[in-house]
Amino acid sequence: MEKRQLGKTGLEVTSVGFGGIPIQRVDQDQVIKIVAEMERVGINFIDTARGYTVSEGFLGNALKGKRDKFILATKSMAKDYEAMKEEVETSLKNLQTDYIELYQLHLVKDMDDYNHVMGPNGAYRALVEAKEAGKIGHIGITAHSVDLMMALVDDMPFETIQFPYNLVERQAEELFEKAGKRGIGIICMKPIAGGAITNGTLSIKYILQNKNVSAVIPGMEKVDEVYQNAQVANGNYVFTEKEKTEADKIVEELHGNFCRRCGYCLPCTQGINIPSMFIAEGYLTRYKMTEYATKYYAKQAVKAGACIECGECMSKCPYHLPIIEKMKQVKEVFGE
Ligand code: SF4
Numbered sequence: 001m002e003k004r005q006l007g008k009t010g011l012e013v014t015s016v017g018f019g020g021i022p023i024q025r026v027d028q029d030q031v032i033k034i035v036a037e038m039e040r041v042g043i044n045f046i047d048t049a050r051g052y053t054v055s056e057g058f059l060g061n062a063l064k065g066k067r068d069k070f071i072l073a074t075k076s077m078a079k080d081y082e083a084m085k086e087e088v089e090t091s092l093k094n095l096q097t098d099y100i101e102l103y104q105l106h107l108v109k110d111m112d113d114y115n116h117v118m119g120p121n122g123a124y125r126a127l128v129e130a131k132e133a134g135k136i137g138h139i140g141i142t143a144h145s146v147d148l149m150m151a152l153v154d155d156m157p158f159e160t161i162q163f164p165y166n167l168v169e170r171q172a173e174e175l176f177e178k179a180g181k182r183g184i185g186i187i188c189m190k191p192i193a194g195g196a197i198t199n200g201t202l203s204i205k206y207i208l209q210n211k212n213v214s215a216v217i218p219g220m221e222k223v224d225e226v227y228q229n230a231q232v233a234n235g236n237y238v239f240t241e242k243e244k245t246e247a248d249k250i251v252e253e254l255h256g257n258f259c260r261r262c263g264y265c266l267p268c269t270q271g272i273n274i275p276s277m278f279i280a281e282g283y284l285t286r287y288k289m290t291e292y293a294t295k296y297y298a299k300q301a302v303k304a305g306a307c308i309e310c311g312e313c314m315s316k317c318p319y320h321l322p323i324i325e326k327m328k329q330v331k332e333v334f335g336e
Pocket residue numbers: 267268269270271272274306307308309310311312313314323324327
């Protein structure tokens with residue numbers, strides 16, 4: 001399998017890694033099989049998160065006797081110093097290791113969020129201390145906002161950025177270019193756009209055409225998915241004519257009906273976090289992660305049902321999404 005440098009970390013990761021979200025809906029035995037298959041095909045990079053419920057724990061058990069074969073990345077949404085200190089300890093315990101190669105600030109939403117995590121009582125200080133103590137190797141950040149990351153990329157201290165990128169979400173290409181020049185490793189999440197792209201290997205191939213990308217981390221819950229995705233990382237990413245036609249078709253079909261989580265539609269007049277509504281719906285209807293989706297939705301302060309159809313958001317969405325109609329669908333599936 002092709003390997004790429006993870007920025008300047010000195011880590012060499014397989015260009016196809018493993019995303020730990022979907023294993024929440026399988027059992028421990030299945031995760032043991034998946035990790036064994038990763039070892040067999042040569043995938044060496046695993047990304048998970050404190051927020052993915054059982055994911056870290058399942059992986060920790062499955063990695064027994066295999067820890068040295070993998071580079072581990074995890075992340076936490078903790079924003080405060082004390083909370084992040086605890087999160088790092090929990091991750092180490094769950095993953096059954098004394099060292100995690102990459103620890104990331106999970107989903108920094110906006111500049112206020114960023115200033116908080118970087119402040120004296122913010123989560124970043126806890127990660128710096130964990131690095132100094134030899135508990136983690138490198139510190140990264142994950143985000144969904146191009147504007148935020150573009151504002152930060154020139155002088156932020158992070159060694160990696162994890163960001164959505166796929167056939168239909170290409171808004172980060174300039175960001176990747178800038179980050180690449182600074183030697184920041186790029187990890188691509190959401191390679192199949194939250195399940196919207198049905199040809200996953202095609203999208204992975206597209207992502208790996210981008211030389212600034214270090215690794216793409218498709219979520220996998222089946223052994224044969226591990227094998228299929230690993231085959232893509234063969235160093236040849238030029239589309240055939242047939243693949244090009246299919247890629248164009250996917251882009252065309254999803255163009256006006258897929259939320260890129262860019263946030264340009266915000267603020268909603270009623271305080272609805274519009275992209276989060278669609279993320280929750282995707283977890284429920286496409287990923288079938290009922291428990292995770294329900295919890296995620298429950299955490300939202302204002303639900304889709306609060307939409308008064310004022311239309312303010314519609315003119316701000318650069319992709320012309322039918323937000324009002326989609327909001328009704330979200331209300332219907334979650335019942336509020
Ligand atoms: S149409 Fe609905 S979602 Fe859009 S701004 Fe108005 S209340 Fe918010």
